[in-house]
Amino acid sequence: MIDVSVIGCGNMGSALITGLSRAGGYRITAYDVDPEALEAISAHCDRTTTDLGDVRDSELVVLAVKPDIVPIVLEDLDLRAEQTLVTIAAGVSRARVAAETGATVVRIMPNLAAETQTMAAAVSWDDPDETVRQMLSDLGEYVEIDEDRMHVATALNGSGPAFVFYLIRAMQERAVAEGLDPADARTLAAQTFKGAAETVLRSDRDLDALIDAVCSPGGTTIEGMEVLFDSDVDDVVGDALSAARRRSEELAGDDTE
Template sequence: MASRITFIGAGNMATAIIGGLIDSGVAPTNLTATAPNSSELAPIKERLGIHTQTDNSAAVSGADVVVLAVKPQIMRVVCEELKDTIQQTRPLVISIAAGLDAATIDQWLGGNNALVRCMPNTPSLVGCGASGLYANSAVSEAQRTLATQLMEAVGIVEWVEDESLLAAVTAVSGSAPAYFFLMLEAMEEAAVAQGLSADTARRLAIQTALGAATMAQQSDKDPATLKQNVMSPGGTTERAIQHMEEAHLRTIVADAMQACAKRAQEMAQELGSH
């Protein structure tokens, strides 16, 4: 990937993507990150060797790709600052801001822009991310490929053709790391109550989660079959799973994901109206 990429914002997610791009072979000299103060940029410039800039418009003037990595609440101000330059240079714009729809961002940037919305998740910080992407009609196939390559630097990529489905992506991957952290928290607490030390309980629970996820990723069997393979008739695992089913775990998960998706839709309406 020889494209020149500018990140507007140098927070954790932007830094993770930049690090992943460099690890995948992108030259640091092709990457630029911006922040309001040079002191915020000094660590990333020193550690990764990329260009840094406090002037957003100057930073995007020569970019092939502009990644909007700022908080949704300040996105409008940032976009309106960049509008004239982006209208002249027409880069691919990728937004990783939650809740703001493509049409709203495009309008703030002056209209008719090639724009991709991306919903990453926090495991991107350790190179194990899962990102959902949506492209508006102005995005070319070459630009879709470019966006895929960019986000694959920190994990897997799945495209959706209907922007409204990004709410479901939020529910199944964007917010979902917290679901698993809650499960780990609950398992640790239960194991401690049964007599294990907190350190031992945590290490065992985390390793088991990692092992289960790795098995699911590498196996050609679906999760239901993998679950069944752990269970013996009348055994300990069957008893535990039976208890979870009787407690309506599936309904709890489905309701929680629906609440998450609904909130994502509400945020889009709230942020877009400002």
């Protein structure tokens, strides 16, 4: 049983708590200054608290607050060298956090799919931490990256779900406009993205080969693909990612990555 405390029960903190609860094997303490936030997540916790002192004995402490709140929490958070502090704050370097705590600091960029244990995450550390490895594996898939690539990961897998939701909505809405029932269109659009993503993860073929596999000469798919090929959609999607990456860099300010 792994003792884990999550500081901050907003969208991302709640997603982590819910995913860990569903995975099993975790004794979870949730901390927030908002009793309503704690009430909303209480079914997935062993304990909820508004007292920061209650998280100080956990083996693993996850700092899931907004970047501007990090210094305020760290000022009152007294951890020991044998503990691990995991920070998910965009633009806040490990060095900046480590300067305020005695614990080992690991930085991750998760996403909301932690709730369904299908998360994509990036992790940066000095030395691999087996407890953090276990947590990330229980919540989905993860990659290890150098910390100076965290801005890109923040844009790709951190912000990326919103970009995907946007595309799912666009496909759903057009299908409805073409006559499909809204609920049916939502299911088919979402499951299509899910199935395509699973195919990418399980296949050895590159993305061009997978596109070709769906496109029969003279068929429906190639007709639609020609519209995409003739558009600037690649640039638009890329620009959205770059904008998110730049914002992560702005949040970091003079902080060293």
